[in-house]
Amino acid sequence: MREHIASTLQRARQRTIALTDSVDEAELVAQHSRLMSPLVWDLAHIGNQEELWLVRDAGGRDPVRADIDYLYDAFEHARPDRPHLPLLNPGEAREYVDTVREKVWDVLEHSPLQGDELVDGGFVFGMIAQHEQQHDETMLATHQLRAGPPVLSAAAPPVADSAVRGEVLIPAGEFTMGTSTDPWALDNERPAHPVHVPAFAIDAAPVSNGQYLEFIADGGYDRRELWSERGWEHRHEGELTAPGFWERDSAGQWWRRVFGVRRPVRPQQPVVHVCWFEAQAYATWAGKRLPTEAEWEKAARYDPDTGRTRTYPWGDTEPGPATANLGQRHLEPADIGAYPAGASAAGVHQLIGDVWEWTSSGFHPYPGFRAFPYREYSEVFFGGDYRVLRGGSFGTDPVACRGTFRNWDHPIRRQIFSGFRLARTLDPREA
Incomplete structure (x- = not known):
């Protein structure tokens, strides 16, 4: 079970990295459509949800960045407003999600994966993996909306x-x-x-x-x-x-x-x-x-x-x-x-x-x-x-x-x- 959870989380993270590393910093912070968030917002939001549910709730660890919770609350800020928030810059966002993920590995190692509804069967880990992949699909849609030369490739x-x-x-x-x-x-x-x-x-x-x-x-x-x-x-x-x-x-x-x-x-x-x-x-x-x-x-x-x-x-x-x-x-x-x-x-x-x-x-x-x-x-x-x-x-x-x-x-x-x-x-x- 732990190996399956770890590989599923890692697959999501590899995709997130590919979608964000494929463009430069200017494109990461740009809003390519009012329908979508800047890619850098999605990146840090992924990390923030992982921190809230896996590090704090499931793991009982101290917060990594409690000061940014309000910035990445999707219900507090509509997508057109997110570029105007004091968001983490690309370097800070990458460092943040990496720090959170390191703590998650420790949480996963010590979680009983049973005895509590949140962790039974690895539910909360699966929920967060799904959340990241859902945002990856959203970021993929942002890539479709962006102008400029192609940066993604895949087999036909x-x-x-x-x-x-x-x-x-x-x-x-x-x-x-x-x-x-x-x-x-x-x-x-x-x-x-x-x-x-x-x-x-x-x-x-x-x-x-x-x-x-x-x-x-x-x-x-x-x-x-x-x-x-x-x-x-x-x-x-x-x-x-x-x-x-x-x-x-x-x-x-x-x-x-x-x-x-x-x-x-x-x-x-x-x-x-x-x-x-x-x-x-x-x-x-x-x-x-x-x-x-x-x-x-x-x-x-x-x-x-x-x-x-x-x-x-x-x-x-x-x-x-x-x-x-x-x-x-x-x-x-x-x-x-x-x-x-x-x-x-x-x-x-x-x-x-x-x-x-x-x-x-x-x-x-x-x-x-x-x-x-x-x-x-x-x-x-x-x-x-x-x-x-x-x-x-x-x-x-x-x-x-x-x-x-x-x-x-x-x-x-x-x-x-x-x-x-x-x-x-x-x-x-x-x-």
């Missing part, structure tokens, strides 16, 4: 040997949603509870760039009847005419910017950088709808042959290069159909990795929810304007992605690595 994602098309019918019935047994699951994933889901159809793959180009060509961004009232308002306010980072040249060719590199839009890839309102408009155009959160999870986890609920679509083994595009192994989605070994028992592909998938559901607690270990992780966000996303993206680490993991964001957001797939309510004769 795999291509597909065969196409994945059509939809999969999911029969009506009850399945177990959420978890009560995963020791590192976060509070909003708990507890496991039975949910009856009526029969429905879900697309075997996420919506592709090629499919989305058809929506654009058919005037999808100009047809008021396809958009909700709020969506149409945002489409005009945001001047949306295509997914984020897309542009069309004078010859009509579509291009997309990928971490500073201009590339042709690949029809075979899942569409990425679309907001919930765009996904909803596309669904209306296609004569379908977005799946509910329960439908998405049933399609991902339920095995109709055995009646059991899996950890991942393919089973209970950890994600690997053959099953999912995760962990920043690649810097873009893989072609649809590139991970046949990652398909669910029902035959639905690429539910984990590649792109976060918007659902139609708002963010609400499960029956029996209990905030742990602090209200601000989930509870304060329940019932707001948020929509749930599922499945993770190419920028999500496996420690922060499983069949029960829930992400949420405002419906206007598309700087995140978000895409979607469609579902359909069955005609009674099909059910």
Whole structure:
């Protein structure tokens, strides 16, 4: 257990270092978008959360820098205001996170990892590893927003040997949603509870760039009847005419910017950088709808042959290069159909990795929810304007992605690595 915790923490830190060492100090302190924090704020915030939960709470050690807690409290300072705070400079931030991590190794060595809810099964260490990886994905999104020459590189994602098309019918019935047994699951994933889901159809793959180009060509961004009232308002306010980072040249060719590199839009890839309102408009155009959160999870986890609920679509083994595009192994989605070994028992592909998938559901607690270990992780966000996303993206680490993991964001957001797939309510004769 200790070795697993240590390697998971170290993997997160290596990624943090790579994302922050790849740019100079001027770019570290700059705000590349009002939607995002300066990278140096994320770096020190990662260290501060680690200090609060592992050094002070779990370890009972004296504070390293109690004087900076207020600077790195995400609830005290909105992202547009963070560049104006007296933040640690890059050198100070690096020294701070290194000092905290050295103390964490000592805490881990002496922690009993049992007998207290916070440390049972290494929960608090897993929580902090997930927190760092979540901020790493946020920093990756900041890199996508920054101007200037590319500084990140990775291998090209795999291509597909065969196409994945059509939809999969999911029969009506009850399945177990959420978890009560995963020791590192976060509070909003708990507890496991039975949910009856009526029969429905879900697309075997996420919506592709090629499919989305058809929506654009058919005037999808100009047809008021396809958009909700709020969506149409945002489409005009945001001047949306295509997914984020897309542009069309004078010859009509579509291009997309990928971490500073201009590339042709690949029809075979899942569409990425679309907001919930765009996904909803596309669904209306296609004569379908977005799946509910329960439908998405049933399609991902339920095995109709055995009646059991899996950890991942393919089973209970950890994600690997053959099953999912995760962990920043690649810097873009893989072609649809590139991970046949990652398909669910029902035959639905690429539910984990590649792109976060918007659902139609708002963010609400499960029956029996209990905030742990602090209200601000989930509870304060329940019932707001948020929509749930599922499945993770190419920028999500496996420690922060499983069949029960829930992400949420405002419906206007598309700087995140978000895409979607469609579902359909069955005609009674099909059910």
